[in-house]
Amino acid sequence: MPVHYNTHTKEPYLRLPTPLSNIIITPHRLSQLEETVAAQVRLLNEPTIYLNLEGPPYPYLPEHGEEWVKRKCDDGEPVVSAVRAEFENPDTEKPFFDSCPFTVIREVTEQGPETGDPLKDVLIGDIGMDRYSFYEEGYGTEKRAEAQRLNNELSAGDRRIVWSIGDFLSPSHHGRGIMTLAMRTVLQDWGVPRMNIHLLKSCAFVENKGSLRVFEKNNFEVVCTLKDWAPVSESRGGGTKSLVIVNWKGL
Ligand SMILES: CC(C)(COP(=O)(O)OP(=O)(O)OC[C@H]1O[C@@H](n2cnc3c(N)ncnc32)[C@H](O)[C@@H]1OP(=O)(O)O)[C@@H](O)C(=O)NCCC(=O)NCCS
Numbered sequence: 001m002p003v004h005y006n007t008h009t010k011e012p013y014l015r016l017p018t019p020l021s022n023i024i025i026t027p028h029r030l031s032q033l034e035e036t037v038a039a040q041v042r043l044l045n046e047p048t049i050y051l052n053l054e055g056p057p058y059p060y061l062p063e064h065g066e067e068w069v070k071r072k073c074d075d076g077e078p079v080v081s082a083v084r085a086e087f088e089n090p091d092t093e094k095p096f097f098d099s100c101p102f103t104v105i106r107e108v109t110e111q112g113p114e115t116g117d118p119l120k121d122v123l124i125g126d127i128g129m130d131r132y133s134f135y136e137e138g139y140g141t142e143k144r145a146e147a148q149r150l151n152n153e154l155s156a157g158d159r160r161i162v163w164s165i166g167d168f169l170s171p172s173h174h175g176r177g178i179m180t181l182a183m184r185t186v187l188q189d190w191g192v193p194r195m196n197i198h199l200l201k202s203c204a205f206v207e208n209k210g211s212l213r214v215f216e217k218n219n220f221e222v223v224c225t226l227k228d229w230a231p232v233s234e235s236r237g238g239g240t241k242s243l244v245i246v247n248w249k250g251l
Pocket of ligand 1: 048049050052053166167168169170173174175176177178179180181203204205208209210211213214
């Protein structure tokens with residue numbers, strides 16, 4: 001059963017395989033807004049994390065976290081409700097979805113002795129899939145905007161959609177194989193069977209050996225290196241960064 005169901009909280013979730021089955025990936029929880037924002041603010045201001053990320057603002061403020069978590073809850077709710085309905089009524093139709101609501105990586109600290117349901121957990125990271133950004137078309141070009149527009153127009157389940165994946169993990173948990181298995185779990189248990197993902201590209205800054213290794217261990221190959229591709233804001237140190245583009249070869 002690729003997606004698990006917490007019978008206590010009625011929350012669907014993904015679980016990493018042994019020996020990391022104490023790690024789960026859940027949707028965002030509005031009921032835990034405050035602690036989630038606090039964890040995100042802590043992690044996304046860590047130099048070992050923010051210096052390797054292209055996306056989130058830096059410094060990362062509580063209002064950024066609050067806006068993000070609320071948006072993720074809103075966007076994810078229809079999918080989470082549909083999956084919950086599948087568990088409550090197994091005859092429910094199983095369509096392809098346009099997103100993965102399982103983005104919050106948590107370490108389970110207490111679970112039900114009989115059901116095995118997670119009862120308590122702590123947020124340790126994030127993994128998200130989005131439509132690809134077509135970096136190789138050039139920074140700020142019309143061609144890139146057009147490629148993004150065409151890709152964004154494709155409907156849920158269309159196998160021509162080019163997807164992308166990004167992640168970060170608390171430094172306290174680096175180097176234990178967690179992100180390698182988290183990426184595999186998200187693709188294997190949700191991306192392929194429930195989003196029909198066939199095309200997946202991503203990127204990492206050229207110096208981010210850990211991230212590139214996680215991609216490699218998940219069957220990605222290097223396509224090219226885009227030298228000095230991205231201007232870096234002054235708050236992040238300024239200058240430009242080179243990007244390595246990777247392409248997924250399948251499960
Ligand atoms: C990248 C990141 C998600 C990896 O998570 P993780 O759970 O520590 O990764 P894993 O333990 O599954 O695998 C890491 C691999 O990279 C290797 N690695 C880590 N740092 C390395 C370095 N500086 N040089 C070479 N290899 C390195 C590890 O040895 C391991 O490979 P191995 O299993 O062959 O030994 C984590 O380091 C992180 O959050 N970094 C900051 C944010 C980030 O870079 N996000 C990705 C943006 S593209």
